């Protein structure tokens with residue numbers, strides 16, 4: 001897809017700011033891409049192994065950064081919440097040193113189109129089950145953070161906090177504070193207690209990169225973050241990084257897009273299999289560690305071991321299930337029976353998918369804000385989502401229908417594989 005090579009003036013201003021603040025850029029530039037917002041383009045031919053960008057650790061914004069710690073945020077608050085509070089406070093500060101960076105982020109208006117958390121209820125209701133679960137978890141985390149911060153931030157509206165929280169969600173990198181000694185007063189907590197949720201940093205310029213399942217792998221060390229070309233690039237090609245091994249449901253809910261080709265595109269079958277289980281069968285699977293997290297993959301074998309265990313409990317005598325889960329028998333003899341049972345479940349799911357696709361396609365569009373979006377300037381609209389129309393847009397429908405078609409294709413391929 002062709003990129004607009006000359007970015008608008010706020011991006012030019014940001015590059016000057018970034019280079020003054022510890023970002024070294026080599027052979028790449030920000031550019032606008034259809035359907036992906038801003039991204040990074042090769043500004044000349046690039047060779048595999050060339051370092052494309054280095055962001056010094058002092059340019060990162062993490063919970064350990066003095067500028068964040070100065071606010072003395074509640075010590076029990078999450079790192080995500082602290083960074084969101086920091087960004088929200090900076091948005092309301094006209095003299096914030098981070099203004100050039102903020103001006104190149106997507107506006108709330110843009111987020112309202114892209115991110116499912118902002119979608120109208122009737123569109124959210126048609127999300128795939130796995131996306132709904134992820135969205136519900138996302139909303140719970142956001143609400144908890146807002147509860148922790150609402151009294152601490154009397155000048156910040158929930159709308160601004162939500163926007164800042166989503167900026168953090170879509171634009172942070174994994175940062176384990178490698179620049180700080182094992183025990184250091186600036187660490188958010190004891191290192192031994194870190195979970196992934198404690199390790200976030202905002203990373204100027206690096207947050208321009210879009211995601212691909214195959215792309216450059218950002219690397220970090222005590223000096224900061226860098227991205228190196230994973231292969232040769234021709235001038236004008238988009239350069240992607242990989243955000244991690246994410247399914248399309250995860251990408252949709254957390255980032256607002258899906259990949260047409262995604263090597264991590266497994267489908268959850270929990271909502272297909274779990275309703276078939278009796279309470280006793282659920283208990284047995286829980287005790288054996290095989291309850292839930294059932295997946296279907298586009299590759300062969302199409303189902304994981306956990307799914308096979310659940311299907312065997314559902315359709316075989318319990319001793320044959322026990323032989324399978326204890327590993328004493330691979331259960332090859334019963335495989336045709338298991339395949340037939342799965343085929344019936346998947347054929348039922350395939351019918352539901354077609355009905356849902358029809359519902360998505362039949363949604364009435366109230367596309368009032370769409371044209372403005374294309375010509376919108378990030379600098380002007382920033383976090384201000386006031387006046388944004390809340391109706392169903394063609395973009396909501398397109399993204400949702402695309403996701404359901406991807407699911408349909410994976411399920412239909414499995415049905416064919418099983419002889420349906």
Ligand SMILES: C[S@@+](CC[C@H](N)C(=O)[O-])C[C@H]1O[C@@H](n2cnc3c(N)ncnc32)[C@H](O)[C@@H]1O
Nearest residue numbers: 035036037038170171207208209210211255257
């Ligand atoms: C870290 S930012 C990347 C820069 C962003 N595109 C922008 O306009 O500022 C992550 C966001 O970029 C978009 N994005 C990233 N990879 C994408 C892709 N492969 N296709 C479509 N959108 C993508 C999503 O909106 C996501 O939430």
